[in-house]
Amino acid sequence: MKVTTVVGLEVHVQLHTRTKIFCGCVNRFNPDAPNTQTCPVCLGLPGALPVMNQEAFRLSLVTAMALNCELARFTKWDRKQYYYPDLPKAYQISQYDLPFSHDGWLDVSSEDGETRHIRINRAHLEEDAGKNTHDESGRGGDSQVDLNRCGTPLLEIVSEPDLRSAAEAKAYLEELHLLLTYLGVSDCNMQEGSLRCDANVNLHIEQNNGETIATPIVEIKNLNSFRGVEAAITYEADRQQEEYSKTGRKLGDPGVEKETRGWNAERNVTFAQRGKEEASDYRYFPDPDLMPVTVSDEQLAEVRGSLCEFPAARRDRFEAEYGLSKYDASVVINQGEKFADYFESVAKGCGDGKQAVNWVTQNVLRELNERSVTVADFPIPADVLAALLQRIVNGDLTVKSGREVFDELLSDHDKGMPPSIERISAIIDEKGLAMLADTGELDSLIDATIADHAKAVEDIRNGKLQAAGPIIGKVMKQLKGADPQTVRERIIERIQQNS
Amino acid sequence: MSLSTHTTQDLLDQLQSGQLTSTELVTTCLDRIDAHDERIGAFLHFEREPALQQAAEIDRRRQAGGTLGALAGLPVAIKDNICANGTRTTCASRMLENFVPPYDAHIIERLRQADAVLLGRTNLDEFAMGSSCENSAFQQTRNPWDTERTPGGSSGGSAAAVAAGMTPLSIGSDTGGSIRQPAAFCGVVGMKPTYGRVSRYGLVAFASSLDQIGPFANDVTGVSRLLEVLAGHDERDSTSIDRRVPAYSQNLDQPLDGLRIGIAKEHFVEGLHPEVEQAVRSAVDVYRSLGAEIKEVTLPHSKYCVAVYYIVAPSEASSNLARYDGVHYGFRAEKFDNMIDMYSATRGEGFGDEVKRRIMLGTYALSAGYYDAYYLKALKVRRLIRQDFDRAFEEVDVIASPVTPTPAFKIGELIDDPLAMYLTDIYTISANLAGLPGVSLPCGFSSEGLPIGLQLQAAPFEEERLLRAARMYERETDWHTRRPAMNSNSAS
Amino acid sequence: MSELTVDDVKKVASLARLKLSGDDIARYQKKLENVLSYVHLLDEVDTSDVEPMAHAIEAVNVFRQDEPRDSLDQAQALANAPQTDGKYFLVPAILDEA
Ligand SMILES: [Mg+2]
Numbered sequence A: 001m002k003v004t005t006v007v008g009l010e011v012h013v014q015l016h017t018r019t020k021i022f023c024g025c026v027n028r029f030n031p032d033a034p035n036t037q038t039c040p041v042c043l044g045l046p047g048a049l050p051v052m053n054q055e056a057f058r059l060s061l062v063t064a065m066a067l068n069c070e071l072a073r074f075t076k077w078d079r080k081q082y083y084y085p086d087l088p089k090a091y092q093i094s095q096y097d098l099p100f101s102h103d104g105w106l107d108v109s110s111e112d113g114e115t116r117h118i119r120i121n122r123a124h125l126e127e128d129a130g131k132n133t134h135d136e137s138g139r140g141g142d143s144q145v146d147l148n149r150c151g152t153p154l155l156e157i158v159s160e161p162d163l164r165s166a167a168e169a170k171a172y173l174e175e176l177h178l179l180l181t182y183l184g185v186s187d188c189n190m191q192e193g194s195l196r197c198d199a200n201v202n203l204h205i206e207q208n209n210g211e212t213i214a215t216p217i218v219e220i221k222n223l224n225s226f227r228g229v230e231a232a233i234t235y236e237a238d239r240q241q242e243e244y245s246k247t248g249r250k251l252g253d254p255g256v257e258k259e260t261r262g263w264n265a266e267r268n269v270t271f272a273q274r275g276k277e278e279a280s281d282y283r284y285f286p287d288p289d290l291m292p293v294t295v296s297d298e299q300l301a302e303v304r305g306s307l308c309e310f311p312a313a314r315r316d317r318f319e320a321e322y323g324l325s326k327y328d329a330s331v332v333i334n335q336g337e338k339f340a341d342y343f344e345s346v347a348k349g350c351g352d353g354k355q356a357v358n359w360v361t362q363n364v365l366r367e368l369n370e371r372s373v374t375v376a377d378f379p380i381p382a383d384v385l386a387a388l389l390q391r392i393v394n395g396d397l398t399v400k401s402g403r404e405v406f407d408e409l410l411s412d413h414d415k416g417m418p419p420s421i422e423r424i425s426a427i428i429d430e431k432g433l434a435m436l437a438d439t440g441e442l443d444s445l446i447d448a449t450i451a452d453h454a455k456a457v458e459d460i461r462n463g464k465l466q467a468a469g470p471i472i473g474k475v476m477k478q479l480k481g482a483d484p485q486t487v488r489e490r491i492i493e494r495i496q497q498n499s
Numbered sequence B: 001m002s003l004s005t006h007t008t009q010d011l012l013d014q015l016q017s018g019q020l021t022s023t024e025l026v027t028t029c030l031d032r033i034d035a036h037d038e039r040i041g042a043f044l045h046f047e048r049e050p051a052l053q054q055a056a057e058i059d060r061r062r063q064a065g066g067t068l069g070a071l072a073g074l075p076v077a078i079k080d081n082i083c084a085n086g087t088r089t090t091c092a093s094r095m096l097e098n099f100v101p102p103y104d105a106h107i108i109e110r111l112r113q114a115d116a117v118l119l120g121r122t123n124l125d126e127f128a129m130g131s132s133c134e135n136s137a138f139q140q141t142r143n144p145w146d147t148e149r150t151p152g153g154s155s156g157g158s159a160a161a162v163a164a165g166m167t168p169l170s171i172g173s174d175t176g177g178s179i180r181q182p183a184a185f186c187g188v189v190g191m192k193p194t195y196g197r198v199s200r201y202g203l204v205a206f207a208s209s210l211d212q213i214g215p216f217a218n219d220v221t222g223v224s225r226l227l228e229v230l231a232g233h234d235e236r237d238s239t240s241i242d243r244r245v246p247a248y249s250q251n252l253d254q255p256l257d258g259l260r261i262g263i264a265k266e267h268f269v270e271g272l273h274p275e276v277e278q279a280v281r282s283a284v285d286v287y288r289s290l291g292a293e294i295k296e297v298t299l300p301h302s303k304y305c306v307a308v309y310y311i312v313a314p315s316e317a318s319s320n321l322a323r324y325d326g327v328h329y330g331f332r333a334e335k336f337d338n339m340i341d342m343y344s345a346t347r348g349e350g351f352g353d354e355v356k357r358r359i360m361l362g363t364y365a366l367s368a369g370y371y372d373a374y375y376l377k378a379l380k381v382r383r384l385i386r387q388d389f390d391r392a393f394e395e396v397d398v399i400a401s402p403v404t405p406t407p408a409f410k411i412g413e414l415i416d417d418p419l420a421m422y423l424t425d426i427y428t429i430s431a432n433l434a435g436l437p438g439v440s441l442p443c444g445f446s447s448e449g450l451p452i453g454l455q456l457q458a459a460p461f462e463e464e465r466l467l468r469a470a471r472m473y474e475r476e477t478d479w480h481t482r483r484p485a486m487n488s489n490s491a492s
Numbered sequence C: 001m002s003e004l005t006v007d008d009v010k011k012v013a014s015l016a017r018l019k020l021s022g023d024d025i026a027r028y029q030k031k032l033e034n035v036l037s038y039v040h041l042l043d044e045v046d047t048s049d050v051e052p053m054a055h056a057i058e059a060v061n062v063f064r065q066d067e068p069r070d071s072l073d074q075a076q077a078l079a080n081a082p083q084t085d086g087k088y089f090l091v092p093a094i095l096d097e098a
């Protein structure tokens, strides 16, 4: 019995504008001062009217382009009507039958390293609701309503049910998160709810007779962490399989409707939400207070021209331009745009992409983790690291000495001395690594010595590195005070270079 | 002094020349309200002191030689569905009985800038839904010409207040005829501007794609003066159009050369009171005598206006009025079992019958399975109605018609037959559906002494031409100078 | 032709969150049905090639710049509310979350 988990995600992204979507209230996460960022418009006061925020629309276009969506030349605003205390007008301004974009896709790397092409059904723009806080005491006390969030521009991105596992759903969400962050359209702060997600989950179960059945679709509401998405889908898949083995109920059976479930992150379970007393009937109709939007080819070209390079394209380019492996390119790109920029400056500056990627993914990343800072606050600027690596690339410095310089630059910083290109030379001098600066002297000495030790050279080429001992001894005798380890590395390098 | 013998222009001239102070004028209005409004019921509420203070302030500034706005010192009464910061705005509904907006409607800002004196709040059908003021949750406004009759609606309070000489100017809103019909019933001039001409920001929405704020006065000049202040672009209303506002009152007295007046046969059909027909046809004769060209036009989809309207308006209303749910402002029921019950109890108790009926109608028309048959169908016929007018206005400058099929009806006469009540708007609704400007002006009296109105409609944004055409007729007649006989023991 | 049943009226009342008494329902049913059957006058109009007209004017692309404006202060925002604790709007417990 082959069981496939089938998942489609509806992701809600808060757009990073200065003001709300239909009024001039600031768009800022501010739960500590409830109901201080409201006005007649977002309070839904009688007589107040919405006016569309141009920047919210532009950011939406940018995102839809990055998601390879078709962009509508004509789009309009509709009212979606339902009663809830966090929705003061009792309708949400959204888009129904003519969303501004549709039919896009996002490529995601799955666990097995395959690229999965996830289709996007549509992306539309709408307003966020406020926030209700419920009495947790269980005594049924009043609920509190804060409308600060009400009217925050929200982009809803609906995928097709193309995801095939909980891990893949998580990977999709991570890729989307990365893209949105790159584009600067959202801060994607999941703790603050600026990226939220509903998951539609069911199973395709292949029967012994070769027929495949589908279990009833369940929508898990309001997942707000990557881990939560993965855990909730995993739980739900197991639950549905168990449910199916008990009841045999499947999609299309009479009385089977889409079920809505919540996610309890503490107990790690999904739970049935109380069924609505009537089937939802949102009575969508065009909002008479807002005029439609038309988009011309010229406008689209203008927006397209302003776009940054998308992560997927940059990943490919890093592979091609800097000779990175797929894995290394992903590590760099997935750290975010600033990190990728840092890498790229270092790679350009030192002229060696592989050298650069080794350093940034190992030394730099380790330091960032230890220091709990982002690359924006990393003490060694890209041009300084590039200058350091250039010496290694040129053969002026061994990798090991380079690390010493790197560590010294960091401790300089911790003592209040800013790392600089000049400091690199100074450190090399102080540490006595300076002698290697005259590689001509060392190299000609090594070359001369090598010439006298044909047998040892042969052994070294065959991987017997300990055969380097006599050559090291000879070179050290003539170059007083040299670091034997450095000399050893250089000898091996010269032999391998000349092979 | 008596308001009833003075036009808006007279009053402005007297204020400017110092013959009259705003304090005197406002006091006259307030006295008049004191004397008659118990009987007429035009005003829902007003604050004496703030109005007098505002008048005194304007008088002071005038004496000091300061620059004053276009309506400086003139009282204006406001229909109680337009928000003014700090002033109760009830919409004649229990739902908003104690609602105090924290902001000014665009037109309130404009009136303040024009130094008009905000006089008080006039009665209406609850949330502007009605044609008689019978749907007000608080009181019945009576027609000053015959207190057994309705003043029309929904802006009945504003029309009656002008007719009864309680204010020279007032503001109404018109969704299906709510300015023009009460103007006709009360024998005053009322105008619905082009949709988008006056900002709706701060007008409590009934049907957003139809609502438009407009002026009432005793004559065309007064209406023009007031419209000059109200009209203009407002970036807070997406449906407000950014277009130059002509000085409507400036060229009013220049007759239009070669004016082409359209008459539609669809406007003279069964149900039209013969005296109304007679008055309107005589008015057309006046135009003919002034050299206007009278042409037949055809508006073949006219007969569908009421049906389209009673889908579109309730649909939008059902959505606009969903916000009154007892959570963020307004009335909340006292007894309920839970959250959902709180909503239902609040809305069940807070709204009157007609409002609930229209919410139900609109909810039904938008609900799953009925949307295409009702709402979408109505929007399509709406376009056909608009196209009729587009074609007609290629041939003529204005279309003349009755405002209402009959003169003012009696209080209670139609209250139990909503459909019959709806059909009284048959001549006015099309302007709202098509977005056109329309004006109602007095053109005669019935044998029972009730005013009859003439409606003129023009193409979008042709208010200037419309008002000049109206003024041509007004100059030739004296209907607009007639006043209802108020009780002899009245002040003034 | 429409047949508006009492159940339809109840369903619509529930969608619109209007608590109606039994008498109300009967009265509304009759009056609404009157209007609905009148409205079916539209059925005779051929609208097969007609675009719906949702707005009275044909403007497009009405935007505002992304520039902050003053908000109301908390007290103003809550001033008209039936029930608050001075910071939040209060409503009876919302029960549909487990
Ligand atoms: Mg949504």
Ligand SMILES: [Zn+2]
Pocket (backbone or CB within 6 Å): A020, A023, A024, A025, A037, A038, A039, A040, A041, A042, A043, A151
């Ligand atoms: Zn706001």
